[in-house]
Amino acid sequence: MAYSHGVYKSEVPTSLVPPVRTEAGLPVFVGTAPIHLGSSPKALENVNKPQLCYSYEEAVSLFGFSKDFENFTLCEAIYSQFALFNVAPVVLINVLDPETHKTTDGTGKDFDLTDGKANLGKNVLLDKAVVVKPEGAAGDPKAGTDYALSYDKDGNAILTALTGGMFAEKNKVKVKLTTLDPSAVTAEDVIGGVDISSGEYTGLELVEKVFPKFRIIPGLLAAPKWSEVPAVAAVMAAKMSNINGHFTGESVVDIPSNDDSGEEDEGAPIYSDAPEWKNANNYMLPNQIVCWGKPKLGDDTFHLSTQLVSLMNRVDASNEDIPYESPSNKSLQMNALVNAQGDEILLGSDQAAYLNGQGIVTALNFIGGWKAWGNREAVYPAVTDPKDAFIPIRRMFHWIGNEFILTFWQKVDKPMTRRLVKTIVNSYNVRLNGLAAREFILGGRVEFLEEENPLTDLIDGILRFHVYVTPPPPAKEIRAILEFDPDYFSTLFE
Numbered sequence: 001m002a003y004s005h006g007v008y009k010s011e012v013p014t015s016l017v018p019p020v021r022t023e024a025g026l027p028v029f030v031g032t033a034p035i036h037l038g039s040s041p042k043a044l045e046n047v048n049k050p051q052l053c054y055s056y057e058e059a060v061s062l063f064g065f066s067k068d069f070e071n072f073t074l075c076e077a078i079y080s081q082f083a084l085f086n087v088a089p090v091v092l093i094n095v096l097d098p099e100t101h102k103t104t105d106g107t108g109k110d111f112d113l114t115d116g117k118a119n120l121g122k123n124v125l126l127d128k129a130v131v132v133k134p135e136g137a138a139g140d141p142k143a144g145t146d147y148a149l150s151y152d153k154d155g156n157a158i159l160t161a162l163t164g165g166m167f168a169e170k171n172k173v174k175v176k177l178t179t180l181d182p183s184a185v186t187a188e189d190v191i192g193g194v195d196i197s198s199g200e201y202t203g204l205e206l207v208e209k210v211f212p213k214f215r216i217i218p219g220l221l222a223a224p225k226w227s228e229v230p231a232v233a234a235v236m237a238a239k240m241s242n243i244n245g246h247f248t249g250e251s252v253v254d255i256p257s258n259d260d261s262g263e264e265d266e267g268a269p270i271y272s273d274a275p276e277w278k279n280a281n282n283y284m285l286p287n288q289i290v291c292w293g294k295p296k297l298g299d300d301t302f303h304l305s306t307q308l309v310s311l312m313n314r315v316d317a318s319n320e321d322i323p324y325e326s327p328s329n330k331s332l333q334m335n336a337l338v339n340a341q342g343d344e345i346l347l348g349s350d351q352a353a354y355l356n357g358q359g360i361v362t363a364l365n366f367i368g369g370w371k372a373w374g375n376r377e378a379v380y381p382a383v384t385d386p387k388d389a390f391i392p393i394r395r396m397f398h399w400i401g402n403e404f405i406l407t408f409w410q411k412v413d414k415p416m417t418r419r420l421v422k423t424i425v426n427s428y429n430v431r432l433n434g435l436a437a438r439e440f441i442l443g444g445r446v447e448f449l450e451e452e453n454p455l456t457d458l459i460d461g462i463l464r465f466h467v468y469v470t471p472p473p474p475a476k477e478i479r480a481i482l483e484f485d486p487d488y489f490s491t492l493f494e
Contacts (some may be wrong), residue, residue, distance in 0.1 A: 025219040031073030032096040037064030071182035086312035124157035128178035227253035237285040257339035275358035288378035295334035323395040347417040357414035396471035444469035
């Protein structure tokens, strides 16, 4: 060791570690999008690729937009997140593949040219359209010389005959079209998987790629329309129960409200059918929120799961991104509740409460306009543990657990010393005290208990910290006790 003489300094790690904040309810939507309408040069490549969007313009550029929410379910999410609730960001995963989900007209079809323009219809893939030369013409038609292809504001493909081109004096044009076919998408496409040979992830499996790619933990997972399929809903709940082997979050799903007159896929068109359907199809899984009914706003009909995700984001944003408050009794963007047939649903508070008591969230127009109504997770009433049965408490356990992991990941593989134990205990006790002071929790503490850390585990490098925490449950009932008090007759004689 070198000889020293003078004053020197050194550093030790800070004994209190500030927490890493998480986006509590980062929504991930999986579904179908009209990527052929996207203005981004990479829009047509957005197949089974998670994209993080912070604005309506960004989402529309990458995924296109159409009010045909039935066929393009991600557009419902884009509209709800950005136009109706003005919340961001959102992760969108499109499974509609132009290379797979398409139909091709090999013989071609004649279209009328009116004022030099022909409407080729919707969902046309312009890059695959083949314009057939008219009889007697020399050479093949050329884009930019003989014609131009574009989309109008409604998403229709328009062919324009250019001046001097071979269609300039024609009243018809023949085109072989390839069109995007959303009806070809199946539940299996949404569920996805991992290709053994290429290692590529698709569908819901891409939830695993969100944190590695964007460094934000998925908080809420929705698949409008597709979550009405039991197999899809089951996979959604499973994915949010184990994200990247460490994190957890919520899946938000819908009970179908269709009536197929005895067919196997019959849903629950009236409220009293919903609990039976929920139980029969196992929509009662951990980390799952179940919705029934479809909000309607003007001519647009949404899945309740879509608007509930946006509403939870909105409520979280008003609470410093801490998910301690229930979305129940908060305003939705709707002026009617309907079933899949479009029949209007008018629930009384007792009927809505019946659904809530069966672990189903719905919408209620009782006092103050249309509100989300329900605090219970899907596991209720079979499970009554408040950490599993109340939506805001379940979400707080996700959030606190995820934050703990992110905060102390930096301490993994540090020497197992008393200083390390004290650093973790003291740091997170400070954090929990701060949350309690602002009433995000009623109280909380961290303890390092000897009985939970046997010698065999310590020798193997395993430390266990017991986090006690009590998020406030929602005040789901407020009762007044009224009593006639005859003593006040005395006021007549004063």
